[in-house]
Amino acid sequence: MARKHENLEYKVLQIIKESGSKGILQSQLWKKINATSREGSRISLKLEKAGLVERIRELHDGKWTYKLIAKKRLLTIDSIMDIPCVFCVDQNKCGVGSQFSPTTCKKLSEWLEKISYNHQGET
Ligand code: SF4
Incomplete structure (x- = not known):
């Protein structure tokens, strides 16, 4: 079960990375992975806590939501x-x-x- 969650988190991170600097709205992302907003929010909070993504509050179609953007991690x-x-x-x-x-x-x-x-x- 833990492995399934890790795979989903990895998949979510890849989708966020692919969306580049413009990011992706949480609601669009959850549709892509067939997740409930509760499950999706849990994943995005976990990724944010790990310092991998930024969550930016945004008004979309009259509703407040979050946009997720991958943090750049430059290695030297x-x-x-x-x-x-x-x-x-x-x-x-x-x-x-x-x-x-x-x-x-x-x-x-x-x-x-x-x-x-x-x-x-x-x-
Ligand atoms: S080579 Fe790297 S991964 Fe393999 S045992 Fe050594 S430290 Fe670990």
């Missing part, structure tokens, strides 16, 4: 220099489905969280 070479994989002793044994895998690696997850946190608030 400096910001990825300390990725743990570069000096990892398990690098040659690492691969999807292996004992060591980027999908389950704690070191990589913690590093991704750190750079995600460092980029919060950047536009």
Whole structure:
């Protein structure tokens, strides 16, 4: 069940990103993914809290709604220099489905969280 929600959140984020700098209205987005406004609002709040999207209040057809715009997350070479994989002793044994895998690696997850946190608030 958690996986289904993560996939939906990922899909929502991709749609928001594809809408570019003009963004997308929440109501249009929920129609695209067949979500209720309650479920959709939960996802958009979660993405906003993670610093991935901006929610901008907007009057549309006489009703207040929110427009969702993806935050730009620029990575520089400096910001990825300390990725743990570069000096990892398990690098040659690492691969999807292996004992060591980027999908389950704690070191990589913690590093991704750190750079995600460092980029919060950047536009
Ligand atoms: S994903 Fe983890 S185990 Fe694999 S190379 Fe990177 S740091 Fe090492």
